[in-house]
Amino acid sequence: MTLCVYNYLSRQVEKFQPIQPGFVGMYVCGPTVYGDSHIGHAKAYITFDILHRYLEYLGYKVRYVQNLTDVGHLLDSGEDRIARGVQRDRLEPMEVVERYARHYFRDMDLLNIIRPDISPRASGHLPEQIELAQTLIEKGYAYESNGNVYFSVADWPTYGKLSRRKIDELEEGARLETSAEKRDPRDFAVWRAATSEHLMQWNSPWGPGFPGWHAECTVMARKYLGLPFDIHGGGLENIFPHNESEIAQCEAAYGQEFARYWILNNMVTVDGSKMGKSLGNSITIHQAITGDHARLSQGYPPLVIRFFVLSSHYRQNTDFTDDALQSAAKGYERLLNTVSLVRQQLVKASQSDEAVNPDFAAIIEQRKTQFIEAMDNDFNTPQALAALFDFTRAVNTLLNSGQAISSSTLNAIDETYRILGGDILGLMPAEIVGTSSSPGLEEDLLRLLVDLRAQARKNKDYATSDTIRDRLAEIGVVLEDRPDGTIWKFS
Numbered sequence: 001m002t003l004c005v006y007n008y009l010s011r012q013v014e015k016f017q018p019i020q021p022g023f024v025g026m027y028v029c030g031p032t033v034y035g036d037s038h039i040g041h042a043k044a045y046i047t048f049d050i051l052h053r054y055l056e057y058l059g060y061k062v063r064y065v066q067n068l069t070d071v072g073h074l075l076d077s078g079e080d081r082i083a084r085g086v087q088r089d090r091l092e093p094m095e096v097v098e099r100y101a102r103h104y105f106r107d108m109d110l111l112n113i114i115r116p117d118i119s120p121r122a123s124g125h126l127p128e129q130i131e132l133a134q135t136l137i138e139k140g141y142a143y144e145s146n147g148n149v150y151f152s153v154a155d156w157p158t159y160g161k162l163s164r165r166k167i168d169e170l171e172e173g174a175r176l177e178t179s180a181e182k183r184d185p186r187d188f189a190v191w192r193a194a195t196s197e198h199l200m201q202w203n204s205p206w207g208p209g210f211p212g213w214h215a216e217c218t219v220m221a222r223k224y225l226g227l228p229f230d231i232h233g234g235g236l237e238n239i240f241p242h243n244e245s246e247i248a249q250c251e252a253a254y255g256q257e258f259a260r261y262w263i264l265n266n267m268v269t270v271d272g273s274k275m276g277k278s279l280g281n282s283i284t285i286h287q288a289i290t291g292d293h294a295r296l297s298q299g300y301p302p303l304v305i306r307f308f309v310l311s312s313h314y315r316q317n318t319d320f321t322d323d324a325l326q327s328a329a330k331g332y333e334r335l336l337n338t339v340s341l342v343r344q345q346l347v348k349a350s351q352s353d354e355a356v357n358p359d360f361a362a363i364i365e366q367r368k369t370q371f372i373e374a375m376d377n378d379f380n381t382p383q384a385l386a387a388l389f390d391f392t393r394a395v396n397t398l399l400n401s402g403q404a405i406s407s408s409t410l411n412a413i414d415e416t417y418r419i420l421g422g423d424i425l426g427l428m429p430a431e432i433v434g435t436s437s438s439p440g441l442e443e444d445l446l447r448l449l450v451d452l453r454a455q456a457r458k459n460k461d462y463a464t465s466d467t468i469r470d471r472l473a474e475i476g477v478v479l480e481d482r483p484d485g486t487i488w489k490f491s
Helices: 039-057 081-089 093-110 122-138 213-225 236-254 285-290 302-310 322-348 358-376 381-399 407-424 441-458 462-474
Strands: 004-007 012-015 023-028 061-066 142-145 148-151 188-193 209-211 229-235 259-265 268-270 318-320 477-482 485-490
Touching: 004 259, 023 039, 023 213, 039 061, 039 093, 039 229, 039 259, 039 268, 039 285, 039 302, 039 407, 061 213, 081 093, 093 285, 122 142, 122 148, 122 188, 122 209, 122 213, 122 236, 148 236, 188 213, 188 236, 209 213, 213 229, 213 236, 229 236, 236 259, 285 302, 302 318, 302 322, 302 381, 318 322, 322 381, 322 407, 358 381, 358 407, 381 407, 441 462, 441 477, 441 485, 462 477
Parallel strands: 023 061, 023 229, 229 259, 268 318
Antiparallel strands: 004 012, 142 148, 148 188, 188 209, 477 485
């Protein structure tokens, strides 16, 4: 089995081969910390957490760099986003940055996302960004105009190689900033002149100013990972102009390839519509957890949100709806219930040297192979989850067979859940809390219902028998009648 990934640079699925054997350098565009993170951020950073986890499972040492943008990312109005936060919250710029950086890491921790190894800030790398602008000017790929430094798109023929946009077809106004100071409307800012009232500005060879948004990722990826590095991640919506401009200015300035594999996640929609604050359907991670939003009937545990995100492939749109979250909550609960039953039986089981049940050992290997094949296929988490649920059905059948289960077999089952569901998918807590009010309660209640149904069938009360069976099926419990009795399992 070999890991294959979809590379947006080639638009093909490629075998993953890191530049340095055993080591993977990964850079992911991080959030602009001027407000609370939304569910689009949840999808993006869960996606790259899965990459991080799976690469480490495969034995690679991963250096994961994810920036925090605290200057230079402008709204369509031309206002810096941090300045917007200052105006809204009536705080100093760095107070806004600190507040929402803390909120961001709080939300990521709740979603069980492993923190990056390095989280550099744009404002902490001003010398490198100024040096980038100077190098581009010296090499003839950028020019100064009234205190601004612009990259000359026309002088870099490969501009557009990631987004597949041809230079001659780029139109003024199509996500392009127009300015009388530019030689060409397609040119983008590496450094911007600041007006006297601009809150965040620094001295530069061209006067007071601040860096262009694209410059930060170029210099920080180069500084912490070197050139070229293995994986550049981010959202597909930023492929143009952000990612495109990162590549152009880096390769023009330093004469080296920027990143080998471009792995980009698709967007989140809400009830089928594009998410946006102006549309009133933007939902923060905190709101999704607390239920404090008109579109949500309740709050959802963070790992339910994670489960929901992993239920669709990262390159597909993910439609965030209350119904979908409720369905995810039920599916995740079924998974946890089974794991809880395994761990309860493991506590009760007497320890022995008996080997793992050979038939079930074969099932474990089969489902593990199915899971790994899914992950090797461009991190296909929906198929990986399907493998985990196939395994869960087999576990439920074993638990309800009435046969004695050795501690070795139970340990092997639990270890499989801990590795596949926990280490790789980040869904399986070390301790499961709240799945029952007392150990074994679900099992006792289900056995009680099975016994009541058996009595109803004996009394030819088929209406009651069918009602018990149908109501259990509605909550995901399937009854299977056998010559030696009835067993139950989760669907």
